[in-house]
Amino acid sequence: MDITLLPSLHNLDFREWSELTNNTKNCIKFCENIGLIGFTLNEPYAQDHNNWNFGAYMYEHLMNIYDDADSAKLQELFGTKLYMSTSTTYIADQQRIFNISNENNNFQSLVNLFPIKQNEHRNYNCLDKAIRQLDFDFYNDLLPTIAKWASDHTQSKLIEPLQAHTTRTIVYTVAQARYILANAFFLNTIPGYGNIHLNHLYNSLFDVLASERIRCLIEYFRLSSQQNDNRQISIERYSYKSELPDWSKQNIPIESSKFNVFTGRMEDANEAQGFVDFANKHIHIHRIIPSATQEEVLFSCCPEAFLSILACETLEDDEIVILRGCKRFVEYTGYADTFAYQGHYHEQNPAYIQDILVMDACFSGQFTRTHIDRDLAKAWAAFYKSKDEIIVTGNWGCGVFGGDLTFKFLQQLCAAMILGDHFKRLDYSVYNDEQLASNLKNYLAKMETNKKTIADIYQMMIEYSEASELPASRRKFSDAFEQWLNSS
Known part of the structure; x- marks a missing residue:
C-alpha cells in the first residue's frame, strides 16, 4: 500500500490501517506525508503495543494528539465535516426500505x-x-x-x-x-x-x-x-464566556454536608438527577470504536446519547453540553479492557431520567492558571446550567487525562459550592479507593472546621501553580494542600 497516494482515511478498516501503519517508522512517515508535523509516539504505549496494534492506536487516538491546525487536517482526512451550517438528517439513503422476512432469517x-x-x-x-x-x-x-x-x-x-x-x-x-x-x-x-x-x-x-x-x-x-x-431527548449546548464567576471573590464557606464521598460506582447514586460525563472535547471522540472509557461506557448504556456525536461541534474551552432524556437501558461490569455487557438496567427511581453533563477536562497542564480557571468554569457551568439539585461525579479529568485526584475534587467542590441554596448535594464516587475516600472526607471536615472559603481554596491553587515553573520540581499537590490546610 502506497501511503503517499491515499486521498482519505475514513474508509479504511482496521486491517487495512494496520497494513498501512505496521511499525513506528511507517507511522512517522505517514504523518509527514499527510502534512502533520511534530509527531511523537506515546512511549509507554509503544513499548506494550507493537506492530499492528499501533495502527489501531493511531486510528483511535490521533485526534487527541495534535493542535487545532493539525486536528482540522485530520478531520478532513477522516471524512468529518468541519463546518456544518446546513441542516441534515444524518441518513445516507433517505429512500432506503430495509426489506426482510419475518422468519427464516440468518x-x-x-x-x-x-x-x-x-x-x-x-x-x-x-x-x-x-x-x-x-x-x-x-x-x-x-x-x-x-x-x-x-x-x-x-x-x-x-x-x-x-x-x-x-x-x-x-x-x-x-x-x-x-x-x-x-x-x-x-x-x-x-x-x-x-x-x-x-x-x-x-x-x-x-x-x-x-x-x-x-x-x-x-x-x-x-x-x-x-x-x-x-x-423527548434534548441536546443543549451552552457558551458561557460572559457569565464566568470571579473565584477570588467567592467568600462562601465550605459545607461538608453538601458532599457525599462514597466508594461505589457513580451509577449507585440513584437520587442524583445529573450524571457527569468525563468527556472528550470531541464528544465520545466523535466516533464509536472498541474502547471503554467512562464516557464510552456511559454512551453504550444510554445509546440515545450517541446523537450528540453527530450534532455537536468540538467543545471550546468555554462550552459544555447537557443531554436530557437519554434513558439508561444497559447494565455493565468492568471498565476499559474489562468492560462487559451484563443485562438490562433495572431502574431504581423510574420517576426521572438522569441528565448527562458533558464537560471535558484539560488534557495537560492542569496546574497552569489558564487551565485552573478553565476547568473550574467547566464544572461550574455544567452544574449550574443543569439546574439539578443532586449531581453525581467522580475522578473527572484523571485516568488517561492525568489529573491529580485531590486537585480535581477541589475544583468540582468549588463549582458546587457557589450554586446556591437550591443545590442539595454532590455525590462523589472514588470507586473502590478507600484511602482516597478517607482523605477527601477528612479534607471536607477540616475545611469546614477551619472556615475555609472557595476564595481561599482558589488562592491556594494559584499559589501552588506559581510556586514553580517546572512541574518536575513541584511537590505533590495533595502534600501541599495538606500542609496548607494544617497550617490554618
Whole structure:
C-alpha cells in the first residue's frame, strides 16, 4: 500500500490501517506525508503495543494528539465535516426500505441489508460474535423490528447542528432517535461533526470489546421494542464566556454536608438527577470504536446519547453540553479492557431520567492558571446550567487525562459550592479507593472546621501553580494542600 497516494482515511478498516501503519517508522512517515508535523509516539504505549496494534492506536487516538491546525487536517482526512451550517438528517439513503422476512432469517440476511460498498472485503466478525451470544432469536424476533424502524422515514428530521460559540438546543422524540440509531445499525448514516458509523465495531481486531458494545446497542433495540415511550431527548449546548464567576471573590464557606464521598460506582447514586460525563472535547471522540472509557461506557448504556456525536461541534474551552432524556437501558461490569455487557438496567427511581453533563477536562497542564480557571468554569457551568439539585461525579479529568485526584475534587467542590441554596448535594464516587475516600472526607471536615472559603481554596491553587515553573520540581499537590490546610 502506497501511503503517499491515499486521498482519505475514513474508509479504511482496521486491517487495512494496520497494513498501512505496521511499525513506528511507517507511522512517522505517514504523518509527514499527510502534512502533520511534530509527531511523537506515546512511549509507554509503544513499548506494550507493537506492530499492528499501533495502527489501531493511531486510528483511535490521533485526534487527541495534535493542535487545532493539525486536528482540522485530520478531520478532513477522516471524512468529518468541519463546518456544518446546513441542516441534515444524518441518513445516507433517505429512500432506503430495509426489506426482510419475518422468519427464516440468518446472519447473511442481515449483511444483505448493508450498503453494497460496505459489503466488500468485510466479514463483520464482531457483529456475528455479539449476535451468537444472545439468548433469544435475534434474526426473527428483533431484526425485522429494527428494519421497520430504519425504514420509517416519516421520523426523518432536519437538524441544524450545534456549532461552537452558540447557546442552543435541539430536540428529538424517542422515535426519531431510534430511527437514526436503527439506520446506524445498518450502516446507513453519514457523518455530522462526528460519525456514528459502526464499521469500527463490526470489523475490529479488538473483538471482545467491540462485541460487548454491540450487545449494548442490541439490548437498547430489544427493550425499545417492548416499550411505548413518548420521551423527548434534548441536546443543549451552552457558551458561557460572559457569565464566568470571579473565584477570588467567592467568600462562601465550605459545607461538608453538601458532599457525599462514597466508594461505589457513580451509577449507585440513584437520587442524583445529573450524571457527569468525563468527556472528550470531541464528544465520545466523535466516533464509536472498541474502547471503554467512562464516557464510552456511559454512551453504550444510554445509546440515545450517541446523537450528540453527530450534532455537536468540538467543545471550546468555554462550552459544555447537557443531554436530557437519554434513558439508561444497559447494565455493565468492568471498565476499559474489562468492560462487559451484563443485562438490562433495572431502574431504581423510574420517576426521572438522569441528565448527562458533558464537560471535558484539560488534557495537560492542569496546574497552569489558564487551565485552573478553565476547568473550574467547566464544572461550574455544567452544574449550574443543569439546574439539578443532586449531581453525581467522580475522578473527572484523571485516568488517561492525568489529573491529580485531590486537585480535581477541589475544583468540582468549588463549582458546587457557589450554586446556591437550591443545590442539595454532590455525590462523589472514588470507586473502590478507600484511602482516597478517607482523605477527601477528612479534607471536607477540616475545611469546614477551619472556615475555609472557595476564595481561599482558589488562592491556594494559584499559589501552588506559581510556586514553580517546572512541574518536575513541584511537590505533590495533595502534600501541599495538606500542609496548607494544617497550617490554618
